[in-house]
Amino acid sequence: MSALNPDARVRMLVATWPDDAPRGAIAAFCRTHNVSPSWFHKVRAESKASGAAAAMELGSTRPKNSPAETNAGMVKLALETRAELKRRGFDHGPLSVQAKLRRQGLTPPSRATLARIFARAGVVIPEPKKKPRSAYRRFVYPNPNGCWQIDATEWILANGRKVVVFQLIDDHSRLALASLAASGETSEAAIRVVDLAISRHGVPQKFLSDNGAALNPTRRGHEGALVNHLVSFGVVAITGKPGKPTTQGKNERVHGTLLKYLNTHPIAATLEELQTQLDEFDAYYNTEREHQSLPRMTPQEAWNATAKATPPTPPVVPEQPTELVQRTVTDDGEITVLGTRFKIGKDYNGQQLQITYNATEIAIYDQSGTQILSHPRPPKGTHYVGNNKPRGFMANQTSTKS
Numbered sequence: 001m002s003a004l005n006p007d008a009r010v011r012m013l014v015a016t017w018p019d020d021a022p023r024g025a026i027a028a029f030c031r032t033h034n035v036s037p038s039w040f041h042k043v044r045a046e047s048k049a050s051g052a053a054a055a056m057e058l059g060s061t062r063p064k065n066s067p068a069e070t071n072a073g074m075v076k077l078a079l080e081t082r083a084e085l086k087r088r089g090f091d092h093g094p095l096s097v098q099a100k101l102r103r104q105g106l107t108p109p110s111r112a113t114l115a116r117i118f119a120r121a122g123v124v125i126p127e128p129k130k131k132p133r134s135a136y137r138r139f140v141y142p143n144p145n146g147c148w149q150i151d152a153t154e155w156i157l158a159n160g161r162k163v164v165v166f167q168l169i170d171d172h173s174r175l176a177l178a179s180l181a182a183s184g185e186t187s188e189a190a191i192r193v194v195d196l197a198i199s200r201h202g203v204p205q206k207f208l209s210d211n212g213a214a215l216n217p218t219r220r221g222h223e224g225a226l227v228n229h230l231v232s233f234g235v236v237a238i239t240g241k242p243g244k245p246t247t248q249g250k251n252e253r254v255h256g257t258l259l260k261y262l263n264t265h266p267i268a269a270t271l272e273e274l275q276t277q278l279d280e281f282d283a284y285y286n287t288e289r290e291h292q293s294l295p296r297m298t299p300q301e302a303w304n305a306t307a308k309a310t311p312p313t314p315p316v317v318p319e320q321p322t323e324l325v326q327r328t329v330t331d332d333g334e335i336t337v338l339g340t341r342f343k344i345g346k347d348y349n350g351q352q353l354q355i356t357y358n359a360t361e362i363a364i365y366d367q368s369g370t371q372i373l374s375h376p377r378p379p380k381g382t383h384y385v386g387n388n389k390p391r392g393f394m395a396n397q398t399s400t401k402s
Contacts, residue, residue, distance in 0.1 A: 008056065014040055015047040015055040070109050075117050077101070078109065082118065089264030090289065091257060094118065099290035140172055140293075143309040144302075147171040147206040148197070150215065151251035152185045155262065158269040165278065166193045167254055170201075171208070173302035174250065174291050176282040177201055179258075181274040187214045187225035194226065198233070203311040206236045210248055215239075225379055234312030257285070322358045329353060337362060340378050343387040348372070 010033045017026075030037050047055035081100050085092035094114035101108035108114070118124040141147045149171055152164045166180040166189060177197035182189035194207075207230050209215035216239045217224045227237045240247025261281050268274035286300045294302045327335040333346040337355050342364065344353070354365040357377060364373040378385060 010035065011043060011056055012052070014043045015052040017044055017047075070113060070117065074109065077106075078114055078117055079121055079123065082123065087264065089261035090284070091260075095292050096289070099296070102296070103288075103290070141206075141309075142172065143306055144170055144172050144175070145202055145204045145311070146309040147208055148177060148204040149208045149248060149251050150190065150194070151210060151248050151255065152182075152190075152212075152214075153255045153259070155181075155259075155274065156267075157271075157274065158267045163271060163274065164189075165258070165274070166190060167251060167258065168193055168197050169250060169254055170204075170299075170303065171250065172306065173299050174254075174293065175201075175299040175303045176254070176285050179275075179278040179282055181268075181271045181278060183271065185212065185214045190214055190226045191229050194229070202308060203233050204235060205309050205312055206238055208238050208240070208248065211239050211242050223379055223381060228379055232314060234314045236312070254285075322356050325355050325357075326352055327355055335364070338377070339380075340382050341384045342373065342375070343385065344372060345387060 013029075013033075014035075026037065026040060029035075030040055043055050078097055078101065082092045082097050085096060085100065090096065094111045097114055098108045098111055109117070115124075115126075119126050147170075148168060150166065150168045152166045154162060155165050156162055164182050164185045166178075166182060166185075168177045168179070169175065170177055178193050178200065180189060180193035180196070182192075209226075211217065211219050213220075213222070213224070214226070215224065216227050216237055218227060218237070219239060219242060230237045246252075258278075258281055262277060265277060268277055287298055289298060290296055291299055291302070297305065325337065327337065329335055329344055329348040329351050331346075331349055333344050333349060334341050335344055335353060335355070336342070337357065342362075344364065348366070351367060353367070353372070354369075356363050356365075360377055362373075362375050362377055363371060365371050373387065375385060
């Protein structure tokens with residue numbers, strides 16, 4: 001194969017080639033210096049027409065026309081699509097733009113071509129040292145509902161109040177199963193978002209979370225309300241290693257996509273407004289946005305493409321007999337049952353109450369047999385259960401609401 005750009009020494013020899021060279025010398029020269037005869041005669045003709053100096057200049061190798069060049073209309077559309085995705089707070093890289101154009105019925109340029117278009121337009125900064133996607137090892141469960149992942153991230157409302165957002169996703173399809181705006185990272189809020197997802201999509205086989213107290217404190221040696229709730233469905237609750245958030249990397253990634261979206265919209269003033277924004281984001285994320293870890297599919301399409309994992313079998317809870325005990329209400333209006341203080345109210349101070357309890361429920365009755373309180377049996381370690389009535393100064397205040 002001949003060289004495309006021989007060095008200056010070879011070019012000089014051709015430019016000053018003698019007219020009286022012996023027969024066969026040109027063919028031998030081309031073989032020796034690995035150049036083509038057509039290139040030799042082209043340089044020789046340039047030397048005769050314009051002189052040796054002109055023949056020494058390296059001309060452009062660009063073809064006169066480029067039939068595969070992206071037309072100006074497509075370049076303009078790609079830049080406009082990127083700008084619109086960015087304005088709406090969505091991912092706007094080459095793959096996202098390519099997917100958007102494809103779903104509009106167009107044939108978009110390749111990812112690499114779009115990257116060059118954006119770089120030439122100055123809308124991106126090339127990062128050649130960035131770790132390539134091919135360097136990552138990806139693990140994914142083979143079926144929807146094989147494993148769910150949950151995590152929470154902080155957000156601040158317009159009045160400066162700090163709240164949290166729970167995001168629950170399916171490991172296989174990346175489907176946003178449910179999102180919840182809550183006042184804090186509590187097990188009660190976590191159970192709410194899990195129950196919402198179960199009502200929509202069924203019960204998963206496994207459930208991955210971090211080791212937070214509201215999610216899964218098992219590694220800390222404590223029981224968790226969410227874990228107990230999951231176990232009642234037969235779900236296996238698992239956690240990542242402490243201090244290793246990459247185990248929940250899929251959740252961390254969707255957090256970033258969500259926060260980018262929220263940052264381009266008006267800041268919500270209330271939890272209700274924030275929940276509306278979360279629902280709008282989930283709808284777009286699930287049904288319009290092709291996920292880059294999926295083969296040209298949205299999470300909803302990936303969810304629909306494969307049969308769901310077989311739901312787990314709930315454990316059989318042996319029946320336990322109902323126990324009956326008596327307790328006297330203290331001066332603080334409380335009784336203690338199974339290590340948990342229950343607020344009854346000072347109206348019952350000094351009275352002896354009847355308490356029945358089993359594995360799931362506690363019921364409290366006064367001396368005449370009227371039920372005062374019924375409550376699910378608290379998880380082990382619960383210290384106090386209130387009666388949902390105001391305490392202290394507020395207990396004696398009269399409402400001003402009409």
